[in-house]
Amino acid sequence: MAKVKIKFACTECGTESPKWLGKCPGCGEWNTMVEEKETVVKTAGVGLSAPMSRGTKEKPRSIIDINTGQEPRIESSIGELNRVLGGGVVPGSLILVGGDPGIGKSTLLLQASHALASAGLKVLYISGEESVRQTKLRADRLGALAESLYVLCETNMEHINEAIESVGPDFLVIDSIQTVYDPGVQSAPGSVAQVRECTAHFMRKSKIDGIATVLVGHVTKEGAIAGPRLLEHMVDCVLYFEGERHHSYRLLRAVKNRFGSTNEIGIFEMGEDGLREVANPSELFLSERPLGVSGSTVVASMEGTRPVLVELQALVAPTHFPSPRRMSTGFDHHRMALIIAVLEKRIGLFLQTQDAYLNAAGGVRLDEPAVDLAAAVALASSFKDAPTKPDDVIFGEVGLTGEVRAVSRAEQRVKEAQKLGFKRVILPEKSLKGWKPPDDIKIVGVNTVAEALRAAL
Ligand code: TYD
Numbered sequence: 119m120a121k122v123k124i125k126f127a128c129t130e131c132g133t134e135s136p137k138w139l140g141k142c143p144g145c146g147e148w149n150t151m152v153e154e155k156e157t158v159v160k161t162a163g164v165g166l167s168a169p170m171s172r173g174t175k176e177k178p179r180s181i182i183d184i185n186t187g188q189e190p191r192i193e194s195s196i197g198e199l200n201r202v203l204g205g206g207v208v209p210g211s212l213i214l215v216g217g218d219p220g221i222g223k224s225t226l227l228l229q230a231s232h233a234l235a236s237a238g239l240k241v242l243y244i245s246g247e248e249s250v251r252q253t254k255l256r257a258d259r260l261g262a263l264a265e266s267l268y269v270l271c272e273t274n275m276e277h278i279n280e281a282i283e284s285v286g287p288d289f290l291v292i293d294s295i296q297t298v299y300d301p302g303v304q305s306a307p308g309s310v311a312q313v314r315e316c317t318a319h320f321m322r323k324s325k326i327d328g329i330a331t332v333l334v335g336h337v338t339k340e341g342a343i344a345g346p347r348l349l350e351h352m353v354d355c356v357l358y359f360e361g362e363r364h365h366s367y368r369l370l371r372a373v374k375n376r377f378g379s380t381n382e383i384g385i386f387e388m389g390e391d392g393l394r395e396v397a398n399p400s401e402l403f404l405s406e407r408p409l410g411v412s413g414s415t416v417v418a419s420m421e422g423t424r425p426v427l428v429e430l431q432a433l434v435a436p437t438h439f440p441s442p443r444r445m446s447t448g449f450d451h452h453r454m455a456l457i458i459a460v461l462e463k464r465i466g467l468f469l470q471t472q473d474a475y476l477n478a479a480g481g482v483r484l485d486e487p488a489v490d491l492a493a494a495v496a497l498a499s500s501f502k503d504a505p506t507k508p509d510d511v512i513f514g515e516v517g518l519t520g521e522v523r524a525v526s527r528a529e530q531r532v533k534e535a536q537k538l539g540f541k542r543v544i545l546p547e548k549s550l551k552g553w554k555p556p557d558d559i560k561i562v563g564v565n566t567v568a569e570a571l572r573a574a575l
């Protein structure tokens with residue numbers, strides 16, 4: 119029997135060390151070394167050293183001679199998924215989908231598998247967590263049965279390889295990467311070494327055979343995908359599936375995409391029969407909005423290429439602490455601090471003795487500067503206890519002198535507000551150049567936060 123040795127590996131960069139270290143010598147991060155059983159390879163198994171291409175040596179070519187054409191895409195019938203992937207699945211790409219347990223990753227991928235199988239592709243869905251019977255029961259409930267959707271319950275990399283060879287899929291799902299193991303690597307499934315080795319293998323496989331592969335990844339308590347951070351560098355796309363346990367909607371977000379933008383979000387709703395696409399996200403994010411109260415504003419934020427209206431809520435209340443609390447959900451707290459400072463200094467609101475909370479409804483993350491002005495109005499509205507007008511939409515970037523700066527795509531944002539029946543938009547005056555606002559919505563161009571507050575409250 120092989121001797122089992124203990125070693126330590128960094129979860130960020132994969133650096134190995136024979137003893138535990140507080141600071142990783144490879145990437146300089148602290149507290150990232152975890153204990154592992156020694157990786158005694160390589161009699162069997164697939165190994166890291168296998169070549170990337172099938173033996174044919176490629177010569178360097180002039181960049182001009184390389185024929186690219188249009189990146190071919192496999193479009194599924196799930197539009198929200200296509201959107202996040204940048205237009206569809208790219209053959210030969212490796213996609214990592216992370217998310218909390220029970221959020222709906224398996225459901226989403228089974229539905230995607232079905233959608234692609236129905237479109238005529240060969241799909242192989244390998245689950246290391248559920249038996250084929252369980253998968254079938256779930257597929258039954260989702261109405262996700264198709265002739266060319268193959269399922270397998272397997273965790274051994276060698277057997278998975280054989281299955282891939284025998285089915286020859288166009289689309290492959292591994293649910294999840296933490297459950298598969300390469301028998302040639304003697305550490306436990308889910309360990310840094312196993313996850314790294316198996317991912318490297320799927321990467322080669324997808325590139326060589328042109329199989330679009332999705333790896334499902336568990337997330338740690340901190341919300342990062344478990345396993346080496348390296349994993350995220352190896353794959354082409356990293357998607358996170360998020361949502362609040364108590365709400366039925368789910369957001370699919372790209373944090374890395376070699377074939378498209380990373381700002382796009384896909385919005386789904388979990389129901390009895392699986393995930394449904396949400397066609398009109400603005401309606402969803404405004405559905406529980408109280409009208410005519412203080413501290414509530416509606417902002418038009420660009421989520422990738424589409425404008426989405428989101429309710430932004432603020433609560434400002436006297437503090438009982440020496441230093442007041444500032445908390446935000448779905449809003450960058452550095453920007454919140456900046457906006458509070460601008461309200462203090464430029465508008466003269468005495469916020470030093472006040473706790474302030476800011477919350478973007480619906481679990482959306484508002485991270486573009488265009489949401490500043492709505493946050494400023496919400497905070498001021500709550501502080502003064504002055505209700506905002508329910509028919510207003512507000513957007514604009516706030517500068518340190520209290521000026522309101524231009525933002526991109528004002529026209530699209532205004533159109534979205536108009537579509538949802540809002541009567542008035544407060545926006546940067548400088549964003550009004552070069553386009554004509556629609557007639558049936560009132561436009562208020564402002565240059566300073568003070569002007570915006572006069573108009574809104
Ligand atoms: P699942 O896809 O198993 O999550 P993950 O793979 O991310 O762990 O989703 C599990 C949850 O989704 C479970 O709590 C039940 C719920 N669900 C529905 O509400 N409707 C459905 O049709 C399905 C299949 C699951």
Ligand code: MG
Nearest residue numbers: 223224247293
């Ligand atoms: Mg699952």
